[in-house]
Amino acid sequence: MNISKRVKQIEKSAIHEMTRLSKQYDDVAFLSWAKPTSGTPKHIDEAAISAIKKGLTGGYSQNDGLPELREKIVKKLKRDNNIKTNISELLVTVGAIEGLAAAVMATIDPGDEVILPSPTYSTHIRQVQIASGKPVLVPLIEDENFALDIDAIKNAITPRTKAILYCSPSNPTGTVFPEEKLRQIAEIALENNLMVITDEAYEYFVFDDKKHFSIGSIPEMKKNVISTFTFTKSYAMTGWRIGYLHADEEIIPQIKKAHIPFAICAPVVSQYAAIGALKGSQDCITEFKEHYLKTRNLMCERLDILDQVFSYNKPEGSYLMFPKILGEQGKDSIAFSKKLLQEAKVSTTPGIAFGPTGESHIRLSFCVPESMINKAFDRMEKYF
Numbered sequence: 332m333n334i335s336k337r338v339k340q341i342e343k344s345a346i347h348e349m350t351r352l353s354k355q356y357d358d359v360a361f362l363s364w365a366k367p368t369s370g371t372p373k374h375i376d377e378a379a380i381s382a383i384k385k386g387l388t389g390g391y392s393q394n395d396g397l398p399e400l401r402e403k404i405v406k407k408l409k410r411d412n413n414i415k416t417n418i419s420e421l422l423v424t425v426g427a428i429e430g431l432a433a434a435v436m437a438t439i440d441p442g443d444e445v446i447l448p449s450p451t452y453s454t455h456i457r458q459v460q461i462a463s464g465k466p467v468l469v470p471l472i473e474d475e476n477f478a479l480d481i482d483a484i485k486n487a488i489t490p491r492t493k494a495i496l497y498c499s500p501s502n503p504t505g506t507v508f509p510e511e512k513l514r515q516i517a518e519i520a521l522e523n524n525l526m527v528i529t530d531e532a533y534e535y536f537v538f539d540d541k542k543h544f545s546i547g548s549i550p551e552m553k554k555n556v557i558s559t560f561t562f563t564k565s566y567a568m569t570g571w572r573i574g575y576l577h578a579d580e581e582i583i584p585q586i587k588k589a590h591i592p593f594a595i596c597a598p599v600v601s602q603y604a605a606i607g608a609l610k611g612s613q614d615c616i617t618e619f620k621e622h623y624l625k626t627r628n629l630m631c632e633r634l635d636i637l638d639q640v641f642s643y644n645k646p647e648g649s650y651l652m653f654p655k656i657l658g659e660q661g662k663d664s665i666a667f668s669k670k671l672l673q674e675a676k677v678s679t680t681p682g683i684a685f686g687p688t689g690e691s692h693i694r695l696s697f698c699v700p701e702s703m704i705n706k707a708f709d710r711m712e713k714y715f
């Protein structure tokens with residue numbers, strides 16, 4: 332088979348493998364999916380249905396997205412991210428993922444190095460590999476709730492370093508990188524002329540006294556940041572495939588050159604749904620957040636009982652956490668997850684899926700009903 336080296340080097344996703352295995356069993360308790368289990372709010376569905384009925388959804392839109400949607404995003408970025416912008420600095424994308432992929436394709440040449448504080452969302456690693464770039468995984472400090480290691484990031488910079496790519500709030504660790512640390516990242520980027528590419532998918536899901544900070548709000552960073560966002564998590568719109576990115580107006584046309592061959596434009600029906608999401612009540616975001624706070628607390632309480640098996644950092648954001656597997660059985664997270672599935676019917680994601688620094692961990696997702704968490708932990712308590 333004539334398959335490119337670029338694609339051949341990509342390893343099979345451990346997440347999809349666990350999903351495939353989970354389907355072989357009945358009545359599995361799922362803690363392995365990072366997608367909201369609540370449905371899309373009705374008013375968003377209605378906005379899409381109305382656009383279909385009006386005959387607005389059959390053609391392509393502008394490559395960068397419907398102007399009406401971008402106008403609404405301009406307002407949202409000002410209100411929630413302190414980013415002052417205009418529609419020429421926005422690109423509507425097929426979820427955050429296509430935006431990130433286009434951003435990486437637009438900035439990375441073969442052999443360029445991209446620093447990824449890790450463990451990190453495995454898709455980011457793959458996006459760098461597909462662009463023939465080199466992912467440089469810089470460990471987070473686990474003992475400080477997976478904090479950014481600023482010195483390690485500085486030390487990882489070489490003449491080939493082109494970008495730093497991070498997600499905060501983090502998948503898989505649930506960490507929220509504080510403003511102070513992100514300002515240090517900004518300084519490093521400016522000193523070394525690096526691009527910072529952000530994934531802010533979980534921007535609204537931050538707990539306790541933590542705050543989400545968008546590095547794109549720092550005026551000096553204007554030409555050094557590409558910020559990506561999505562409707563997937565905030566409005567439970569996983570299947571609509573709709574997100575957007577923000578960058579300087581000179582950078583957007585370059586990213587568009589990567590966006591067009593992969594997507595032409597984001598799905599138009601979903602763009603209308605997204606307009607509905609931004610126009611309508613934002614209460615759903617608060618409701619989701621309140622639910623995740625409850626389920627986070629429940630998951631932590633249940634983990635406390637299993638303190639011989641796991642240690643953990645309390646997630647500050649997202650709806651994910653990354654407990655460490657204690658003892659010998661932590662040496663192989665894939666074997667651990669598989670055994671847990673086969674013998675206790677609990678589906679988790681092996682930590683190695685998030686890079687080598689993720690080994691000895693599992694990722695657990697709390698974007699599920701409380702009953703699912705209780706079911707999974709009842710089983711684990713019996714099992715261990």
Ligand SMILES: Cc1ncc(COP(=O)(O)O)c(C=O)c1O
Pocket residue numbers: 365366425426427428429452498501502530532560561562563569572573574
């Ligand atoms: C950090 C992160 N970014 C992006 C995505 C996917 O975003 P989208 O559906 O907008 O492509 C996910 C989904 O799990 C995620 O965890």
